[in-house]
Amino acid sequence: MSPARSVPxxxxxxxxxxxxxxxxxxxxxxxxxxxxxxxxxxxxxxxDPFTYHxxxxxxxxxxxxxxxxxxxxxxxxGVEPLTGRDVFAIVAFGARTSFLIxxxxxxxxxxxxxxxxxxxxxxxxxxxxxVVWTADVFLGFPYLxxxxxxxxxxxxxxxxxxxxxxxxxxxxxxxxxxxxxSQTLTLKKRNFVSAARALGAGPWHVxxxxxxxxxxxxxxxxxxxxxxxxxxxxxxxxxxxVGMPPPTPSWGRSISGAIDWVRxxxxxxxxxxxxxxxxxxxxxxxxxxxxxxxxxxxxxxR
Amino acid sequence: MRAVSSGPLAGARPSSRHVxxxxxxxxxxxxxxxxxxxxxxxQTPSGASQxxxxxxxxxxxxxxxxxxxxxxxxxxxxxxxxxxxxxxxxTSWHIAEGQAxxxxxxxATDTGKATDDGKTxxxxxxxxxxxxxxxxxxxxxxxxxxERSYAAAFSSGLSYHKPLLVGGADYKxxxxxxxxxxxxxxxxxxxxxxxxxxxxxWTWLASTPAFAPVPKGKGAEPTYGEHPVASGPYQVAEYxxxxxxxLTRNPNWDKKTDExxxxxxxxxxxQLSQDTTTVSQRLVADSGADQSAFGASFVSPAQLxxxxxxxxxxxxxxxxxxxxxxxxxxxxxxxPLANVKVRQAFQYAVDKSAFQVASAGSAQLAGEVxxxxxxxxxxxxxxxxxxxxxxxxxxxxxxxxxxDAGFPNGIDNLDFVVGKTNSGPDKAQALQASLAKAxxxxxxxxxxxxxxxxEVTGNDxxxxxxxxxxxxxxxxxxxxxxxxxxxxxxxxGGYNISRYSNPDVDSLIEKAESTVDxxxxxxxxxxxxxxxxxxxxxxxxxxxxxxxxxxxxxTGFSIADFPSYPNYLxxxxxx
Numbered sequence: 001m002s003p004a005r006s007v008p009x010x011x012x013x014x015x016x017x018x019x020x021x022x023x024x025x026x027x028x029x030x031x032x033x034x035x036x037x038x039x040x041x042x043x044x045x046x047x048d049p050f051t052y053h054x055x056x057x058x059x060x061x062x063x064x065x066x067x068x069x070x071x072x073x074x075x076x077x078g079v080e081p082l083t084g085r086d087v088f089a090i091v092a093f094g095a096r097t098s099f100l101i102x103x104x105x106x107x108x109x110x111x112x113x114x115x116x117x118x119x120x121x122x123x124x125x126x127x128x129x130x131v132v133w134t135a136d137v138f139l140g141f142p143y144l145x146x147x148x149x150x151x152x153x154x155x156x157x158x159x160x161x162x163x164x165x166x167x168x169x170x171x172x173x174x175x176x177x178x179x180x181x182s183q184t185l186t187l188k189k190r191n192f193v194s195a196a197r198a199l200g201a202g203p204w205h206v207x208x209x210x211x212x213x214x215x216x217x218x219x220x221x222x223x224x225x226x227x228x229x230x231x232x233x234x235x236x237x238x239x240x241x242v243g244m245p246p247p248t249p250s251w252g253r254s255i256s257g258a259i260d261w262v263r264x265x266x267x268x269x270x271x272x273x274x275x276x277x278x279x280x281x282x283x284x285x286x287x288x289x290x291x292x293x294x295x296x297x298x299x300x301x302r
Numbered sequence: 303m304r305a306v307s308s309g310p311l312a313g314a315r316p317s318s319r320h321v322x323x324x325x326x327x328x329x330x331x332x333x334x335x336x337x338x339x340x341x342x343x344x345q346t347p348s349g350a351s352q353x354x355x356x357x358x359x360x361x362x363x364x365x366x367x368x369x370x371x372x373x374x375x376x377x378x379x380x381x382x383x384x385x386x387x388x389x390x391x392x393t394s395w396h397i398a399e400g401q402a403x404x405x406x407x408x409x410a411t412d413t414g415k416a417t418d419d420g421k422t423x424x425x426x427x428x429x430x431x432x433x434x435x436x437x438x439x440x441x442x443x444x445x446x447x448x449e450r451s452y453a454a455a456f457s458s459g460l461s462y463h464k465p466l467l468v469g470g471a472d473y474k475x476x477x478x479x480x481x482x483x484x485x486x487x488x489x490x491x492x493x494x495x496x497x498x499x500x501x502x503x504w505t506w507l508a509s510t511p512a513f514a515p516v517p518k519g520k521g522a523e524p525t526y527g528e529h530p531v532a533s534g535p536y537q538v539a540e541y542x543x544x545x546x547x548x549l550t551r552n553p554n555w556d557k558k559t560d561e562x563x564x565x566x567x568x569x570x571x572x573q574l575s576q577d578t579t580t581v582s583q584r585l586v587a588d589s590g591a592d593q594s595a596f597g598a599s600f601v602s603p604a605q606l607x608x609x610x611x612x613x614x615x616x617x618x619x620x621x622x623x624x625x626x627x628x629x630x631x632x633x634x635x636x637x638p639l640a641n642v643k644v645r646q647a648f649q650y651a652v653d654k655s656a657f658q659v660a661s662a663g664s665a666q667l668a669g670e671v672x673x674x675x676x677x678x679x680x681x682x683x684x685x686x687x688x689x690x691x692x693x694x695x696x697x698x699x700x701x702x703x704x705x706d707a708g709f710p711n712g713i714d715n716l717d718f719v720v721g722k723t724n725s726g727p728d729k730a731q732a733l734q735a736s737l738a739k740a741x742x743x744x745x746x747x748x749x750x751x752x753x754x755x756x757e758v759t760g761n762d763x764x765x766x767x768x769x770x771x772x773x774x775x776x777x778x779x780x781x782x783x784x785x786x787x788x789x790x791x792x793x794x795g796g797y798n799i800s801r802y803s804n805p806d807v808d809s810l811i812e813k814a815e816s817t818v819d820x821x822x823x824x825x826x827x828x829x830x831x832x833x834x835x836x837x838x839x840x841x842x843x844x845x846x847x848x849x850x851x852x853x854x855x856x857t858g859f860s861i862a863d864f865p866s867y868p869n870y871l872x873x874x875x876x877x
Contacts, residue, residue: 052656052735061607062663082603082660082728083735156717156745241722246731246746257728260579260604264611 007216007294014293021289027282031275035095042089045076049093049249053084069267077271081261087268091275093249098279101164101244102231108169109230110223113176118207118215120177121184132181135174143171144236151242160245168233172226179222180215187211217294225287228280235276251276354566355857359875361567362595362853364581366723367751368544370572371527374447374514375456378775381509382869384598386563387549387570389514390533392425392444392493393505394562397862397869402679403777405505406561409439409515409533413505420500420818425508427491432554433517434532441493443515445485449476450521451512458795460510460775462503465790468496477522500816502823506776535565547572564858566874578602578723585851586615594875596852596859596868600724603662606849620859621849624678625669625866626773627782628661630733630841631758631800633766639716643707645838649689651700652841653736658693660732661725661844665693672842675831676782679863682824683779688835700740712741716766719747721754730769761793768799771846777864778820779827784811787834802839 015022034041042048056070056079057063064070069078069087077087120131147167154163187193193210201209237243238252246253251272258269363384371377372388379385381395394408405413410425417424431439450456452464453475464470468484476482484496497504507513517531528541535557536549549570557565573595581597582605601609601619609615630652638644658668665671670678673687691699704712720730730746737744744767749757758768774781785791789808791798807830814826835842848866852859857874861867 050735050738052653052659052732054655054659057659057663059664060666061610062603062659062667063607081607082663083656083732084659156747241727241748246727247734260602261607264604264608 007220010293011290014289018289018292020285024282024285024289027278028286031095031279031282032099034092035099038089038092038096041092042086045074045086045088047075047086047089049085049089050247051085053079053086056084057081063264069265071267078267080257080268081265087254087271090249090254091251091271094251094254094272095275095279097161097244097248097250098231098234098276101161101168101234102227102279104165105169105172105230105234106223106227108165109172109176109226110219112170112173114180114212114215114219116173117177117180118184118211119203121181122188122203122207122211128181131177135177138171138174141171144233147171147233147237148240148242151237156245160243161248164234164237164243168230172230175226176219176222179218183215183218184211187214221287221291221294224283224290227287228283231276231279231283354564354872355855355874355876357566357568357874359567359594359855359877360569360571360591361856361873361875362591363570363572363598363870364576364584364595365572365574365598366576366578366581367598368575370547370574371525371541372530372532372538373456373459373521373527374511374516374530375451375453375459375521376527377459377511379511380775380865380867382562382865382871383867384572384870385511385514386534386871387536388530388532388534388538388552389511390560390563391511391513392508393513394509396562397864399860399862401863403862403864405509408509408560408562409444410508414508416502416504416818420502420504420816421497423495423497423504423508425493425495427493428559430556431533431559432556433515434537434552434554436554437517438490439515439533440490441487442490442518444493444513445482445487446476446518446521447514447516448485448512449473449482450516451475452482453477455524456521459512461512461795462510462775462785463507463512466497466499466501466504466507468498470498499812500818502818502820503776503778503780503815506778510775535560535563536570542574544575546574563871564874566857566872579605582851585618585853586612588614588618588854593853593855596856596873597850601849601851602725603660603667603728605851606667607663609851614854615851618852618854619849620852620861620868622847622861622866623863625846625848626771627672627675627677628657628669628729628769628771628843628846629672630843631768631770632839632841633763633768633799633801634803634837634839635763635801636766638707638709638713639766641707642837643703644709644713646689647700647703647707647740648737648742648841649700649838650691650696650703651737651740651742652733652843653693653695653739654843655693656732656736657729657843660729661846662849667847669844669847672845675786675834675840675842676779676827677774677845680774680777680779680782680824681820682827684828684831686832688832689838695736695740697736697739697741700742704741709741712743714743716742716744717747717764718744718767718769719749719754719757719765720769722748722750726769733769758799759793759795759797763793763799763801770797770799770840772797773865779824779831780811780815783827783830783834784815787811787830787839800839802834802837804834804837807833 056065058065062082064079064081071078075086079086116131120128196206196210234243235252238250239256243252244250254272261268372385374389377385390408392410393405393413396404396406407413409427411428415424427441433439451459452473469482473482486494515533529538532552535552535555537552539550540548551568578599582601584592585597609619632639632645632648654671658665662668671693676683720726727748734744734746772786785797787798787802787807788811789803792801810826810830814823817823850868855876857876858872859868
């Protein structure tokens with residue numbers, strides 16, 4: 001085990017050498033802080049994402065009063081037309097929605113994907129074939145259509161964030177399972193795994209003690225790279241009106257609403273659009289950097 | 303709503319009830335001050351839209367609805383919108399700006415003769431009337447058309463006449479061989495209706511879609527509306543659900559017999575399933591075939607804001623002076639809403655000014671705050687406000703009322719149904735925010751207009767709140783009150799969406815309907831209006847102004863005082 005190759009130290013080294021990845025981390029941390037401290041930041045601003053401020057609107061048209069969509073000391077990112085709701089508060093709380101759903105869905109995908117992938121690779125046989133076949137089916141599944149349909153039929157009594165996490169997370173497991181399975185296939189032929197089995201270790205023990213430590217690198221890479229997709233998926237569903245229900249702020253819904261106003265109030269599209277871009281870009285370049293730093297082909301911990 | 307909604311509808315979707323129009327929003331463009339400056343309505347005849355075009359050309363109607371069947375029995379279309387291009391009725395409307403709507407003869411020679419104190423009505427057909435297939439129109443066909451509206455499969459249209467005809471309460475339609483004996487046709491030109499009680503507005507009911515002729519024996523199939531036998535200036539040449547409907551001239555329509563339809567374009571094309579925002583953008587751009595097009599849906603608030611800086615498009619924007627009552631319906635049969643104190647709390651909780659801004663950007667553009675059920679311009683309307691408060695509402699007073707009613711911690715998880723069209727969801731959010739201030743938490747459920755209709759008018763009401771909109775189907779307070787608050791209108795496709803039932807109100811409705819003198823009837827309607835509001839089954843929001851955009855080559859495009867929709871029958875296209 002080379003200390004320089006441990007996951008945290010590899011990340012640190014990557015951040016020193018890979019400026020793009022560093023930029024990605026900065027973006028993620030920035031948005032993460034905004035999401036975590038949304039209450040505090042909007043309290044400093046003196047706003048919240050729900051209150052209507054008709055006084056901040058132009059009385060003839062309902063557009064934000066002032067330039068740049070009503071950007072001012074009181075409303076840092078301006079206000080929404082027709083409602084006067086504070087755009088900064090919406091973007092900040094929208095970050096919380098995006099991060100929570102994106103990360104929670106990724107967690108669901110990772111847990112499912114690792115368990116199914118590692119067990120398929122390790123146990124083999126008909127079980128392996130069934131998992132691979134199922135993963136292929138789900139990879140080719142028109143999941144967006146399925147989610148839209150599901151969003152329309154699931155009763156309103158089911159909490160929407162939970163539904164989004166479960167559904168988005170569920171459709172993410174096959175790509176993780178495939179990578180974990182192939183890693184497991186190579187690992188289980190290694191001597192240390194054979195030795196453990198020869199000593200009578202059961203599958204769960206082998207998975208936990210022998211396989212998992214060596215799977216972390218690929219898992220972290222593939223999970224990080226799948227976060228932007230999940231954030232984008234939540235935004236897409238909200239954009240289409242089957243994601244987060246109003247009034248919970250969501251970037252996708254804000255972007256959807258802003259499209260009608262793009263000619264008269266482009267800032268309304270720019271702020272949530274930029275936030276969504278930053279989040280997906282940040283996770284993407286960070287994941288790329290991680291992959292370069294932790295090339296799993298050269299890495300085996302024992 | 304569409305909704306909701308069918309507002310848009312009115313024109314383009316005769317099959318939807320006006321409620322939906324309402325649900326969605328409506329937007330008005332012009333404030334009082336601005337009216338004279340830019341309301342196309344107010345333009346003097348200098349505008350191209352005022353002088354008639356020569357006959358010819360193709361008129362394009364852009365609508366967001368996916369279907370637009372021309373089935374009179376299933377239609378709730380106004381007498382001046384799309385259904386009337388294909389089907390004539392016994393009577394029709396003469397509407398003009400600055401004048402009260404007047405009932406005028408259409409297929410009949412006059413507007414009907416009332417005898418027996420308004421319980422018997424007799425109409426005579428004009429000479430030489432023919433269908434598109436060349437056969438003569440006879441009164442037996444009018445009778446068949448009315449009978450057909452009783453059949454369960456075709457019962458979704460305007461139904462004011464159904465309980466009024468003797469025997470109508472139990473009649474199940476003509477397809478099992480039974481006739482409705484209270485409609486007599488002594489000869490091919492004469493038709494006599496026998497009513498269960500005096501009914502002064504019957505002459506208006508004869509202008510509703512069910513009084514269009516359907517050749518006796520035809521129309522048994524559910525798709526009749528896609529290939530109907532036409533009596534108006536146009537016939538359906540092509541019908542593609544979700545795509546288009548093409549109307550071409552009916553060679554057997556004789557302009558000399560028709561005082562309400564100009565029949566100017568050679569062809570009228572409906573483009574179905576159009577996105578309303580895209581429609582507005584196309585009409586603003588005003589290029590190619592869109593120059594001879596108009597949007598059947600209301601112009602969205604975002605588009606209105608944009609139009610303020612586009613002088614060419616502003617010229618082609620037409621806004622009504624008043625319009626449908628937008629209201630929040632409270633399901634009086636469900637949970638805490640069954641308690642009148644809780645319902646009254648809603649009157650104070652709602653922020654009507656936020657609703658105005660969400661509807662159209664400003665109070666002037668959206669229409670005035672409503673406090674009564676009878677809309678402005680209707681005979682007998684009395685302005686009053688039983689729940690006086692600021693336009694922004696009074697959350698503290700609402701909380702107090704809720705606490706008195708036994709809900710000191712507010713109410714959670716109310717199901718709030720709203721139609722997707724006409725920025726219904728945005729308006730619903732404005733209401734959601736103001737209700738939240740009073741401790742009432744609602745979950746918005748957005749439905750497309752067909753689902754919305756079946757949900758709110760079905761027998762099994764699961765919702766707590768509905769955003770509705772209603773414009774009378776004919777210009778009488780009757781049309782404001784009875785369809786929304788009569789006990790007979792609960793479920794089964796009726797629009798009593800607050801499921802409100804009060805025997806006192808029912809008897810007032812019956813009394814007013816049988817009063818033949820309009821002024822006397824108006825007083826009783828005003829009394830019913832106040833009585834209903836005491837029980838607070840709905841929160842009146844605004845009297846919604848509607849705005850429409852049309853292309854530069856469309857002529858005759860204007861909105862009269864009633865209804866708040868353009869008159870499709872007089873539109874023409876400049877070369």
